[in-house]
Amino acid sequence: MPDLSINFAGIKSPNPFWLASAPPTNSGYQVMKAFDAGWGGAVWKTLGIPVINVSSRYGSINYRDTRMAGFNNIELITDRPLADNLKEIEEVKKFFPNHAVIASLMVESKAEWQQIIKDVENAGADGIELNFGCPHGMCERGMGSAVGQEPEVLQTIVEWVMEAANIPVITKLSPNISHITDPGLAAARGKTDAISLINTIKSIVGIDLDTYAPYPVVDGKGTNGGYCGPAVKPIALHMLKDLAQHPEIKHIPLSGIGGIETWRDVVEFILLGAESVQVCTAAMHYGFGIVREMEAGLVQFMNDKGYETIYDFKGKALPNVTEWKHLNLKHKVVANINKDKCIGCDLCYIACDDAAHQAIKLDKSDGNRIPEIIDENCVGCNLCALVCPVEECITMEKRDDGKSSVTWEERTLAGSIPTTFDDDLAGGKHHFVPSVEDALKHRK
Amino acid sequence: MGEYKRPTTAIEFEQNFAQKKPLMNDTEAYYESSRCLYCYDAPCVQACPTGIDIPLFIKQINTKNTVGAAKTIFDSNWLGNACGKICPTGVLCEGACVYNHQDVPPLQIGRLQNYATDKAIAEKRNLFHAGSDNGKKIAMVGAGPASIAAACELRTLGYAVDIFEAKDKPTGLTVYGIAPYKITNEEVLNELAFLQDQLGFVIHYNHPITSTKDLEENYDAIFLGVGLGPTAELNLKGEDKQGVVGAVEFIEELRMQHHKISVPDKVIVIGGGNTAMDAASESARMGANETILAYRRDKSDMGAYDFEYELAVGSGVTSLFNVQPLEIMGNGKANGVKFIKTVTENGRLRTVEGSEFIVACDMVIKATGQAKLADFLRDIDGLELDSKKRIIVNTANYQTTNPKYFAGGDAVNGGAEVVNAAYHGKMAAKGIHEWITDNG
Incomplete structure (x- = not known):
């Protein structure tokens, strides 16, 4: 059994699975239930100034038969009394002294920050997370993402906090910016102990077609919410990578957040440099029991790969994430259709013919529905393999000899970048593009 | 001992004849429609005798455009609701579903079709309207599915349609001859009412036609949707016995x-x-x-x-x-x-x-086949039958060898599915329109 425990910037946790600061961590009751179910840590629902919440708070994107592929909320920070929350933090720590309880905080003035830090330290919190990300409601009052979008303000507040805090401080970043490294650097310069990301993305998940109001609808009106859930994972992974590769940030422990639901998501975040992961939507969708699948899968992965701790593979994908200019232009793959597996849906054919490179032909004589790859036109874009509904039916096969490599940067340096459209791949020399008239052959 | 108890009440009858394709609820329809791959040039469409754009209507169900789905279905098949229930889908659309090649259950196309059309019928949605009156009149003999389909199509083109039916109910074998576990009378008649309310063709019940001479004088074209006759004699000794x-x-x-x-x-x-x-x-x-x-x-x-x-x-x-x-x-x-x-x-x-x-x-x-109505048909001038006493038609327009007559359904194919009759009717209507248009 591999060791799943982590020491995240001094915050010890029996495993890397933390609940993110959100509705699932709104009370001691919920956090205790979560720890009992197998979660290693919980970032408490943000404590701060008094707020009032509206009724009708969540909206979601359903994709075909998948509910909550994307999720959006307009709920504010905790609306429960600070004293109650502090008392419950204390109780949870009594029951679970070895689990990580992190207090998420959001206040305005220096005095307020420094006071609330004392409060949560006294309650026994293991760490603090600064909520600089909430993109709805609180930002209108100059907090949340309003801070996350102003690196100078962010750095100032981190400095106030670091002055007062005796326990590790995690700065939580907002993705609602152009470059995540800007607030990341500000947090680093403010001497934060750790960074977590991403908070939710400003969003409108949909419009009610009868009332013309955005979801979630509050008495005929709506507002932008914070988007999360499986749909945002790719954005989170990319921003995590940006921080994990940045020379001035990469030494700082990172906690990954954004659409994590399965063990595969967990491993991907760790491979891009996360040390702990935070989950909200999956718990809101399936309850705390969803952690069982994450843990079982992570253990299986680590056993299969021979890893003993999380640190054995943390950041292992980072060297392979590079800039386009460093990619090997000599690499060549071509699609291959396994005729025995093909069920004849012909989605690959139409996807390629309509939307890619006209590299698949379909001879419909004798009722045939098995398409064929036109090797010379296939640029190896993967689209056919992506649309194919059959496991392992279309595979991308390597066609280069693996011996030669040249990158755009190398060609630039060698002064050999093309000046005409004579590329060996698509659009260039060998690629056949049907004539404009051919487009009308398909008329019925 | 039989497996079924004798039904003595309507409820017991319904239990013994429980619907083989019960209506889907919203949730089932949503999840089932999610499975459709939206195949290119989909095999299910090719397998449908009426060529319904099945991937389109399934996608419409999935996006909660259920009325649109019903419209897509009726656009190709005027008896879309009945056919969803009684078509042998396992050998047609569902049999062609590519999932079969993967040993995955095919889409339940028939039930999805019913889900959409049943909603449109229950909500009395107006999907169609009669075309502006073009002054032409078409008579139809027999109110079976071929005539109903032809009537609907012709009404959209502005023709007046009179259907003459010997019995007291419409839709022919759809209501009289389908096994009760496939569709109920109520469902059949509801669809007919739905179509008739929107398109306004006239059915004259209990009005058997023995000679078409009058029709020839009063109508611009005649559609023969006469179907087949009673069960054929086996010519066995004792065949006339009671029982x-x-x-x-x-x-x-x-x-x-x-x-x-x-x-x-x-x-x-x-x-x-x-x-x-x-x-x-x-x-x-x-x-x-x-x-x-x-x-x-x-x-x-x-x-x-x-x-x-x-x-x-x-x-x-x-x-x-x-x-x-x-x-x-x-x-x-x-x-x-x-x-x-x-x-x-x-x-x-x-x-x-x-x-x-x-x-x-x-x-x-x-159950050894139905007799053909050859005597009635032979009375029509120039109307030719094939060796099996089926009406010969041009399959491009379903015109018979007497140009004023068009025909479809069992009388043409010798006995097949409702869906085939529905297709014939639609094609014949187009044929009639073209013929009348061309001949002033």
């Missing part, structure tokens, strides 16, 4: 009388087609202790779809293969059938001398 009925007549009585009719203890059904399977299944579900299917050739030679045979067997029907009936036994009332065994040699069926035997029974149902 010997035709399958079509048996099913019609069952559909009209429901639990009020009674089936005796032991029933022999003669035949190997889909109607024989229906009649046998229905006899068993009406509580006959024993229902025996008797077919003169081997099981594999039966014309019935495998799933129909399985359905009959599942209802408790037993079978006798390679037997040919010789005589209906009994004194005035049938009490048995004398059979002789048969063998097939070099593709030819012959009886086995001295192998006669008698199987006792209380009722004999003949």
